Amino acid sequence: MVAAAWNDKTIRWAVIGFGLLAAAGWLLPTWVLNNVMFGLARGLAVLGLLVLWRTGLVSFGHALYFGLGAYAVALLEKYTGLTDVFVKFGAAILVAGACGFLLGFVLRNYRAIFFAMLSLAFSMVLYGVLVKMEVLGSTDGFSVTHYTIFGWNPDGKYPLFCFIILACVVALTLVQLYLKSALGFLTTAIRDNELRVEYLGYSVARAIHIKYLISACLAGAAGGALAMALGQVDPDSMVNWTVSGELVFITIMSGAGSVVAPFIGAIVFEFLRTYAFEWAPQAWQLIVGGTLLAIIFFLPGGIWSVLEKPWAKRETDNG
Amino acid sequence: KDTINVGIASFLTGPAAGPFGVPGRNGAELVIDAINAGTLPAPYAKAGFAGAKMNAIFIDEAGGNAKQVGEYRNLVEKRGVDAVLGYISSGTCMAVTPVAEELKKLTILSVCGTPRVFEEAQRTYVFRTQAHAVGDSIAAAHYVLDKFKDMKGYTGINQNYAWGQDSYKFFDVAMKKMAPDTNASDNPQFPKIFAGQYGTEISTLSLDPAKLVHTSFWGGDIEAFVLQALVRGFFNDKQVISSVGGSAVDSLGKKFPDGVVMGTRGEYGLLVRNNKEPLNAWFVEEYKKRYDAYPLGPSYQYANSVLALKIAMDAAAEKAGSFPNQEQTMAALKGLSWQSFGGKISLSLADGHQAVHPVGYGITKWDKEKGAATAVDVKFYQPECIYAPAGQNSVEWLEAGMPGAKC
Amino acid sequence: MADVPILRVRDLNKSFSGIVAANNINVDVAPGEIVGIIGANGAGKTVFVNMITGYLKPSSGTIEFNGKDITGIEPRDATHEGVCRSFQISQVFMTMSVRENLLIALAIARESGSAMLRPVDHPELTEECERLMAAYKIDQYADSTVSTLSQGVRKLLDIAMAVVANPEVLLLDEPTSGVSVEEKFGIMDIVMAALKEKGTAVLFVEHDMEIVERYVHRVLAFYQGEVICDAPPEEALLDPGVIEFVIGTDYHSANGTSEAADA
Amino acid sequence: MQLITTMLLDGLSYASYLFIVSVGLTIIFGVMKILNVAHGAFYAWGAYGAAYTIGLASDNDWPDWIGFVLIFGSAILVGLILGAIIERVILRKMYHEEEVLIVLATFGIFLILEDIILLVFGVNPYFAYQPMALLGSIKMGGIIRDVYSLTLFGLAILVAFGCWYGLNKTKWGKLLSVVIYDREISLAMGINVQLVYLVTFILGATLGALGGAYIAPTISVAPGFGIDVIVLSFAVVVIGGMGSIPGALIGSLMVGILRAIAVHKFPEFELFVIFAVMAVVLMIRPEGLFAPEKARRI
Amino acid sequence: MLKIDGLTVDIGSIPILREASLDLNNGEIVGLIGRNGAGKTTFLRALMGLLDAKAGQMAFDDVELMAVPAQRRAHLGIGYMPEDRKLVPSLTAEENIQTPVWSMNIADWESRLAWIYKIMPEAEQFRDRPSNSLSGGQQKLVALARALMVGHKLLLLDEPSEGIAPALAQRMGVILKDLKAEGVSILVAESNIHHVSDLIDRMFVIERGAVAEQAMS
């Protein structure tokens, strides 16, 4: 499988790219490092949404899993004192995955706007519970301050940065292999014609359930990673519908063309927002909205479509 | 050094901008300009912050705690500010505090009220020039019991988020401790924040036998509530006590009903509008001149944070004999006690990081002749009466019946 | 022909709020038999195909396949059992290329369980895919997105996708409608030859009597939900009811010329 | 008994509110298949328009009833201007794109319009309470109620009937169903698709603005208050079924009444009501109460 | 009455029709014959304005069609029956037939409808059923009826007999001949010459986007 992965051009270049990024992180100013880290963390969730989007589904409720992941990390630290990043990260994925697996039985029967809105409803239930429950921090949430790696208590964020990069590489590789497999290939087919897929002999509900589970795990991982990177969880930044909306926003801004796109898009978004915020603290939404419109107009394929051409050209040059 | 860069966070967009963020920023801006120019009244007439001019970088507090954590990092790590001031939302204060500690950056919180900031851990780099919210609710209970002894029970309408939940909880506990035989309603209302439509809630409150209604609504929510309740004759029937609805008194003007108990979380705003104490008079005067409105609570709160920084830096400079570094400034700030634009403030809790000051309430009254809102029957409660002694957890202290309170 | 029917349909009924689309249909199909289904428009041919393949649940009656009751199963289970179909209105993956369409069909048919996680472009699948495209004369469109192809090409692709699972019973709903005259016999030759080799039983709905005459062993004629004639083509096409309701008089009068043209 | 009447009246008035704020979205969604996030901005602009003009009128001591004229006037003006500009300049170029992309575009428009509000009107609240004060109050079921909220109910019925009639009983409404289904066949049947889209969008925008304008007298018109309306109205539309006016009406009623019961009896659940109703309705009817017909495919 | 000259159509950047020319006289039925993918549908769609033509002229009576926006072309009396039916699923069969009536002034629509039902009694049987429940062939009939509603001068029929039972196709041929006698011109696109060989007066063969007239055998 490792060989199969290395044979894939996208994965090969992504691994190299991420490796360089990890190395560069050593030299980057902290604020850049932070923004990249936030972007990468969100990129994980966006990668999950990309898997869904390729099959024509858009979820307005993935903040549910994002939030579950983030809260898993925060609660684990607060109530058990466990701080190891692998444990935290694993817990985030596990909790989100379990929830996604269960809700998947319901959501796999929905499509289009109804899928989107039912997801939203579920996520808002979690939001409501969090806001109500003081033990869960209500709207204030918690801080997530410590992390350790196999007992080592590092200083600064650089090790965490490397960890998140590692997580991204693993996620990206797995998703790319999945998308290229027969099962992943079904993605577009289902969007185009479910009836035919059924008649070919595959259960559409099952295929969607699998995708949903993948996206839930990735969103959980993203929430967990962001909670650690940011040091803070709270319902409004992790579970509210605006968070889901933002993830969808980045997904489309990035483009569905490649598994690398979500990470690029999320990082771009992070910087766009940082600068918009800096330049126009009273009108930053205007800048973000304007950029959004511009992207939709001039790059309907997302940011990826800018990179796609040189990328495709390489392909023909090489082979 | 002749300039310092200071990040100042307050809501510049969204629903909290009008009632809190912009008045707060204006208060800061007014005072910063005056300090830079050396035009503050005595004893603060000396120009600058230890002689340096402050370059304020205003940022928007909207967008949620997580985003603010990121923005805080950007302020410190990217824009290299010398200190950070401000913050209105309790959640955001909770969120940026650990980051401030991590980044070791002097941060002065201006408005937020949750006691948890300093009671969950000892802070080194974070200060708050505003007293915490437990005192607001205790003072409210005192005022109610002083003025409306024979009211029949109480209920509340508060927004469904930490601030609203805490405010009512503190008020409820304080009432239960101070007047165990008053009836607490079993159906207090917690509508969603920014819901805007309160028809159903007003019906519920009307049907409730309780006469007194506590609310920590602010901004558009209190304004909408007042408008909707007003047509329904709600205020004829119920006594409303509002802890932070001050902005509505001015925005609604003569439409705002008389007889509402109104607090400002300190010696600020409406309650001290006609107070002739020179610093306050200067502040009200200049603010009105520049922004064509009365300063609200947050205007004072931000101005006080700025002033505290100036006092500390000046003192530190004097002591060090040179431009003070962050440690020196913090040492001077710790435990500081100063005459602010609204009364005296002392950083006497949490090892000199958390402020206490009197908190008062008054009753709204429209002054026809002046065409302005006023407060009558204003009464302030002293810190010894409403805050837990240093080192104690204030919620536990409140629940224990406020032992040792001197009122 | 073997005695045991591979498909046995008993007393099949279906109505849609008052409209009777299937009325007591009884049909046996022997393995390897080729059956032409003809009928007026709205006679219930497609509904019949839909019920056999599980898309519609019959109001009453049973369908047995190889002695097993398959009434009301899901379409995908019908496919697993060995009952496949093509569609009157092509059901293909519009935003994908012809090759990708076939690759998916092949992958689902050939892989199962975790093998679905193998990449689709491994040689076994791709080679078979190329063969199929060549056989159905759609290889020149291999890389075109289906939405840019004409109706006729889509039809061919649709049929190709139906046969990849090597069914034992194949139902084709109007396989040649919309296919140009130059191709239709060629296609049917290819399809039928391949199927004959495997002994697949084929039921195809057809409005083109030349095709019916040329390929089928038996004709089922539908009218208003009923089978009005079940006989070998020589007989069925001369049945007065069939002529009146289904094929009209033109066909027989023009018969001589068309046969000459095809010769 | 008193409690029941109160709950019913509260429920009805909240339902009217929900319906009024979501009907514009339903129309645009139903006809153009665009989930219009900018609806929240139309709502806000309608409210600002009404609040601003009513404020002016009151400063100039015009009679209070003028307020009602201004409410409708400003809604129409806002709908006409914003609707026409957005449809012609932005959406028209996007109809061939994927639906999500259009949703995102409307989101971009929303962000921009929101900030323009901030730049034009500033952060301080605007009020337009005169119409509500003018109508005064009335005692019903032992509780004082404001007449203005009751008129909301009338308006909801009126708008619902008007839209339903227009969509189902007029030639124009029938044309819409052709346009909804397919652009090419509409053109081939001589339908001016562009005009239909333009008019529909303006209508939807006007109704969105009317929602804001009519609600304005009861609230504080301040930045950011359009956001929550987006989720509320999405939920109503989904519950009712895509683009169905009767669906939106029934959906609003269900949410309104259940919410009233919750507020009176189980306040902890108030926040969940709308989403609970949505989840339950979708579980039972996966495409909402009144799902549109689908094409037969095989 | 219809004269098309040098019609060139690209989709994206792919040339689909190349300088296609065709003419049609009053009261004539002309076949446009070609195999799958030859460009028949493209030709008809370009005529209706559903695709933009890159070059060429299309004179219809005295009107230059290129200058008429798509939605106005039907108003000239051109009825179009698309190959893939395109019935509005939420409407009944009869409402589908009526759609042109809602957008245009068709004064005699009621008598036209009655006439349609007379020549296609099948259609009358399912007039009140939702069109999404109809069978493929029934939908084809409705699509034809809808085209008849508009096309009092010219009918553009894209594979009208595809999926139609031969008995009905035979009757349809008769109907079209009757129409022709009334002076309606008809352009039929077909991939199977046998379906229309008795019907058409002249035939144009289209191959890879190039159109040429061919003598009838």
Ligand SMILES: Nc1ncnc2c1ncn2[C@@H]1O[C@H](COP(=O)(O)OP(=O)(O)OP(=O)(O)O)[C@@H](O)[C@H]1O
């Ligand atoms: N959107 C498109 N992009 C690229 N090529 C297209 C597009 N639409 C059609 N074509 C091509 O144009 C050619 C003509 O298509 P058209 O549908 O006109 O054929 P036709 O003669 O009607 O065929 P059939 O008999 O199969 O319906 C085909 O080769 C088709 O692949």
Ligand SMILES: Nc1ncnc2c1ncn2[C@@H]1O[C@H](COP(=O)(O)OP(=O)(O)OP(=O)(O)O)[C@@H](O)[C@H]1O
């Ligand atoms: N889902 C449905 N709802 C209602 N009526 C239906 C449905 N499906 C089919 N029908 C009706 O059942 C009858 C049989 O339809 P079917 O599609 O089987 O006809 P068919 O024989 O295939 O005709 P064609 O040759 O035109 O394809 C028709 O009258 C049709 O209108």
Ligand SMILES: [Mg+2]
């Ligand atoms: Mg059929």
Ligand SMILES: [Mg+2]
């Ligand atoms: Mg064609």
